[in-house]
Amino acid sequence: MIGLLLIMESKLDILIWMKILLIIFKVYLLGKACSKKSYLISSGTGIIDAFYFLLINVNLAINVCYFYKIPFKITDMSLKNNNIHNVYLNRAPKGLQNEFQTLFTHEAVQFLVDLNLEFQSKIDKLYITRYSRKYELAKNPKIPEFLKTEIRELDWKVAPVKRRLENRHLDLGDVSPSNLDHFLSALRAKVQGIQVDFDDGHCPIWSNQISGHYNIYQAVRKNLPDIPAISNLPILMFRPRAWNILEHNISINGREVPGSILDFGLIMFHNGLLLSREECGPFFYLSKVQGSSEAKLWNEIFSWSQSKLGIPYGTIKACVLIEDILSSFEMDEILYELRDHSLGLNCGIWDYAASVIVKFGTDPDFVLPDRNKYVNMSKHFLKKYMELVVRTCHRRNAHATGGMAAKLLPENADSEEFRQTVRGVCQGKLAEIKAGVDGFMVFDLGLVSHMNKLWKDQTGNRPNQISFLGTNEKITGKDLLKMPTGGVTMEGVLHNISVAILFIYNWLEGRGCFPYKGSVEDSATAEISRAQVWQWIRHAAKIENQDQIVTRQFIYVCSSNIVADLIREYGNSSGARKKLIVAFDLFLEIVSLRELPEYITTYLNDAHVFRKVHANL
CATH class of the missing domain: 3.20.20.360 (Malate synthase, domain 3)
Known part of the structure; x- marks a missing residue:
């Protein structure tokens, strides 16, 4: 069975789909009125959801899943390989319908x-x-x-x-x-x-x-x-x-x-x-x-x-x-x-x-x-x-x-x-x-x-x-693999924490790099920043010229002070303040794990909270 990717391409398509939607919706309401409950097939709610979603996104690319058993004609999208069972392509981001359709043609x-x-x-x-x-x-x-x-x-x-x-x-x-x-x-x-x-x-x-x-x-x-x-x-x-x-x-x-x-x-x-x-x-x-x-x-x-x-x-x-x-x-x-x-x-x-x-x-x-x-x-x-x-x-x-x-x-x-x-x-x-x-x-x-x-x-x-x-x-x-000599400084701890939290915050905002203290920071500097903090916690590294070792509690206190300063500097809206708090939480989570994640970007890209924010960007 083949999952169908349907792309709305003409006004005729739109009119036909709207008419089908109205017919199905009337049948649904009539059924509820007659029996006081829906007597459609078990996936009937899914059908209505799919068609309602289509109505409000008639100019977008829509995913039509096979398990809804909607019999569409697929002459324009001929996926030739018999091993294909389904293709899922999410809809266009808001305001990017034309760009989406330019890129995701049938041939592409x-x-x-x-x-x-x-x-x-x-x-x-x-x-x-x-x-x-x-x-x-x-x-x-x-x-x-x-x-x-x-x-x-x-x-x-x-x-x-x-x-x-x-x-x-x-x-x-x-x-x-x-x-x-x-x-x-x-x-x-x-x-x-x-x-x-x-x-x-x-x-x-x-x-x-x-x-x-x-x-x-x-x-x-x-x-x-x-x-x-x-x-x-x-x-x-x-x-x-x-x-x-x-x-x-x-x-x-x-x-x-x-x-x-x-x-x-x-x-x-x-x-x-x-x-x-x-x-x-x-x-x-x-x-x-x-x-x-x-x-x-x-x-x-x-x-x-x-x-x-x-x-x-x-x-x-x-x-x-x-x-x-x-x-x-x-x-x-x-x-x-x-x-x-x-x-x-x-x-x-x-x-x-x-x-x-x-x-x-x-x-x-x-x-x-x-x-x-x-x-x-x-x-x-x-x-x-x-x-x-x-x-x-x-x-x-x-x-x-x-x-x-x-x-x-x-x-x-x-x-x-x-x-x-x-x-x-x-x-x-x-x-x-x-x-x-x-x-x-x-x-x-x-x-x-x-x-x-x-x-x-x-x-x-x-x-x-x-x-x-x-x-x-x-x-x-x-x-x-000959590591350089030297120790851990308080300035280095604070800098690494700041870079890592700000990187996560900027990713939550949809930005891949950002200026900080005279340099551009990106995922490479975020990688080394969070990796060093994790390693210093693991080995209880001693801070130079201080009677202090790096522990989870110490990093928590430092991070709390830093995020408070960052909120004052960057938190000019409730949304920004919330994202800074989420970034703070994610950073502490990453540096406290038993095993160091190989890449901070993988961890963030797969995190539920991150994907939820991404869905709105």
């Missing part, structure tokens, strides 16, 4: 269904492998070893990239396409690329997904105001959601669709061929990849999609973000699996550092000190991580890129604070250039001219540094 839904069914068993295996690896590591904690494969010894290279990808000096990071003003500003910037983000800098509520994908659709077709043709724009580097986020608004055969598949599928179906014809894509960032087996799956998804859509093999290029400590032991294998579609590897800081706590945080030898005071890319474990990324990529003729500078420039460009901020960002990025990276990201558009000058001064007209092969110094597993 068919493509999403085919894509999901083609890789369903392999996606299931991915999740099973993640769980198995997690519990194997918990049962037998030890420093991982580099894979011993012949791939490491053979002399192979990734496929060459097109002209527009040779220079990857500067991308704008955390650009959620659902924030149209920010997206438009990014499209006008003098950068090589834009990280069009459905992950760290994006909140995946249904309305944001629809508006974000629609804005991409419009940009590719030159339908946005004062935006040139796609061939004259910076490269759009799409970052779909990672595998850890499920899309609760779509299911196929009773299985919710992974957010990564939905985002990738919509981008490819609507924009892939157009981008390929202009030699502008499609190009991707792949986040939170856990090992080479996941890279292999992505490569198969790319190959299948290109064949399905008539796009030449190898057109898709993807940069893998090494954000998981276990992936740092499989960099060669990740590049190899994606060798025909590779755009190299990227190294960040906070997601990567948080993954160390997630994987090894119960061991007191891996307690990470105050991140603001003692953790930066010059520390041994992060320095060796970047060196390994550069060495591995350049040996294989692939780009190696660094993370995002999250600093925000003060408003007064003539102030000493402004000049200090610019100097600080330039100093950090200069160190990355000298380490051999081929590019990096900034968030603040005001930093673009400074970064372009930095690259010009350091590399002249060279588009990349792939010829730099790095040092021959051996890098071991212990190097990658």
